[in-house]
Amino acid sequence: MEITFHGAAQTVTGSQHLVQVNGRKFLLDCGLFQGARQETYYRNQHFLYEARSVDTLVLSHAHTDHAGNIPNLVKNGFSGPIVTTPASRELSNYMIRDSARIQESDAEFVNKRKLRHNGPPIEPLYNTRDAEAALKLFSSEPYNRLFEVIPGVTAQFYEAGHILGSAITVLDIEERGQRVRLAFSGDLGRKGMPILRDPTFIADVDYLIMESTYGDRLHKSPDEAHTRLRQVMLSAVERGGKVIIPSFAVGRAQELIYSLHLLMDHGDIPHLPVYLDSPLAVNISTVFRAHRELFDTGALSFARTSGNADIFNFPELTYVGSVDESKAINDKKGPMVIISASGMAETGRVLHHLRNNIGNPRTTVLIVSWQAPNTLGRRLVEKERTVRIFGEEHAVKASVEVINGYSAHADQAGLSEWALALKGRLKKVFLVHGEPDPANALAAKLREGGLSDVYYPKLHESVTL
CATH class of the missing domain: 3.60.15.10 (Ribonuclease Z/Hydroxyacylglutathione hydrolase-like)
Known part of the structure; x- marks a missing residue:
């Protein structure tokens, strides 16, 4: 061989x-x-x-x-x-x-x-x-x-x-x-x-x-990541701003939706609008729904006890399809959560959300995955004061938070x-x-x-x- x-x-x-x-x-x-x-x-x-x-x-x-x-x-x-x-x-x-x-x-x-x-x-x-x-x-x-x-x-x-x-x-x-x-x-x-x-x-x-x-x-534990997510959400709600999360479409987006569902269901954060604004992530979520047999006991138990068999669906969550629906989010006032691809903020709809909100001090940009060198996501993690989006320089006045426990x-x-x-x-x-x-x-x-x-x-x- x-x-x-x-x-x-x-x-x-x-x-x-x-x-x-x-x-x-x-x-x-x-x-x-x-x-x-x-x-x-x-x-x-x-x-x-x-x-x-x-x-x-x-x-x-x-x-x-x-x-x-x-x-x-x-x-x-x-x-x-x-x-x-x-x-x-x-x-x-x-x-x-x-x-x-x-x-x-x-x-x-x-x-x-x-x-x-x-x-x-x-x-x-x-x-x-x-x-x-x-x-x-x-x-x-x-x-x-x-x-x-x-x-x-x-x-x-x-x-x-x-x-x-x-x-x-x-x-x-x-x-x-x-x-x-x-x-x-x-x-x-x-x-x-x-x-x-x-x-x-x-x-x-x-x-x-x-x-x-x-x-x-060594990674931080998933429980620590969940607790940190709660803290970031509470702080953002207090400021009344949007939380923008660049996210990979497979796995990370679904984990975030599930975690936010848990936090709201348990009363750990206020009920606030959540938008999944990534056509690929929306499609991937349908595959997750079709394979409940692969879920762990915690997810299956929550599906039974919460009265909602679909852990990727709750009243505050909107799956965004069209470009017009995506653009309409910019006219809405916070607090809210926008989960959007790409995970390193290099392509996709998340760039539009960042361009429109990164100059607002009430905005929170939440980074939940490793960011490769020279990506927009890495520049945000490194607290650069200005970043280039669609060829234009933007002052970073938003708060940038990082959670490392989701690997x-x-x-x-x-x-x-x-x-x-x-x-x-x-x-x-x-x-x-x-x-x-x-x-x-x-x-x-x-x-x-x-x-x-x-x-x-x-x-x-x-x-x-």
Whole structure:
């Protein structure tokens, strides 16, 4: 068996691991590299293997850095099955179509600039036709049920607790009369997070490919984040202003809606209008509603005892659809909460809300996720006095608050506890999906715990097992 780490190797994005067994090939994930446009465009465009030579793609979850390059794989000749969980398949219907629209829009933007400088135009990485072709290849398997990947390889999905439908993949591989068990963590979630069940502790694994995103830090607890949200809301209500929350459409938006529902239902904050102003987040919320079987006991208990079976719906909440409805929010007076994409405030409707409200000292901008360098979200976190929105400078008079407890990735304690439970049979750990500092810190922690063979592969490196 040979594994080649074609993505998320010594970096976080672009998850893509090619496994060759018995002369056949399958992929674990096919995500987009994210970052500087020119560098990532080239990386994402070219595969270092023949796409048509891959028999099957096994997808851990629907996030773009794990699934976002699937249409390009299909465009380049892949035609095999794409197997994931039912919820991930439904989320991918929205996420991949949205990604195709972004690819087309980005190419159009770049080509306008190139035209002014007589440069050659670029093609989008893939288009909506490629996305539709890819979605036709999707099939689904529920958690805890065995399925065939290729001849000689079977797999089962287990709850990863990262986002709805996210999966740990355990593969049983038979080659030359020998049996080996390989596990891929995908992105591992946290214990005690709202809505989702905790990650499953698996057993009897020989080799492990494991994420290391936050291998060097400890998160604040979800309860602390909930308490901090209450404090921010009470302060905003007292000032009478709007609370604007840049949010990722998948997972974070639904957690915020659920948390606000809890706070109002329990009388911890006044009842105030909440607007979910992101078409993608609105669609994603319908997938969450359709998969109550994946909720944790806390969410199910609240649905029973509150008298409202839909935890993503309450009288104060409005799902905003049209552009006109979105614009109308600007004419309404606070206090209110506006949850809007994108999560780093780089694109989407949240930019309009920030432009119209960031100069008001009664406004609160609440940051609830990690912000990449050079993004508007990062500049707000760093308390810059002026920021550029739609090409114009705006004085930041709004209050900027940050809550760090909502991360959907396990921290060092969660990652090490999960991996160390495999001690005994486990021969080797491959750390992926992490920058060098977090990965090396996690490797040291695992070695300290008794897992002596921990390896941090380079991009495109192959290992034979």
